[in-house]
Amino acid sequence: MEMEPYATIKELTGRLDWTLDDDELRIAGTALVDASDLARGYGRNWPVATVPALVRTLVLRSAARYMRNPDGYVTSRAGDEALTWSDLGAEAGTPYFTRPEKALLARLAGNHRLTSVPATAWQTKARPDDGTVPVAGGGKHFPMFHPEEHQR
Structure with a gap:
């Protein structure tokens, strides 16, 4: 048509x-x-x-x-x-x-293209074995999973 x-x-x-x-x-x-x-x-x-x-x-x-x-x-x-x-x-x-x-x-x-980019947490250090990373200014550590933990 x-x-x-x-x-x-x-x-x-x-x-x-x-x-x-x-x-x-x-x-x-x-x-x-x-x-x-x-x-x-x-x-x-x-x-x-x-x-x-x-x-x-x-x-x-x-x-x-x-x-x-x-x-x-x-x-x-x-x-x-x-x-x-x-x-x-x-x-x-x-x-x-x-x-x-x-x-x-x-x-x-209104067709705007979205782009994905890799991102990492600011000022993070290698995560300890408990699966968390330090938080700026102290306080409770934030959970951060290792990429291998999500692979199945």
Whole structure:
């Protein structure tokens, strides 16, 4: 089931500097659908009626990039002038989001990445045989298990 795009062809044509023919209009429609699906994948499934304006802008950027270079050319030469795009790899010839755009979509969706890091107790010493470690400032020792005790 195809989802409705987050932007319209009229909004997209406003970002392009030429008038689209019938084939280009058809391609523009599919580019908007593809870019919107990618936005849902990198972000979340926002309702079309309430999609954040920035998500709509990113979808339009992606579709406009594609419409300007639908074949995914990396280099274009005309006489002694050359135009080079970045290495797109598998994204060449498709609507795509840049790395910063993907990160922005994730932030807009509230998809923050969590990272785990190893941690150790501050100013601890080797634990004595009773399975506890000293506590800063004195007082009762705190239980600290040895990693081998948890292996089964």
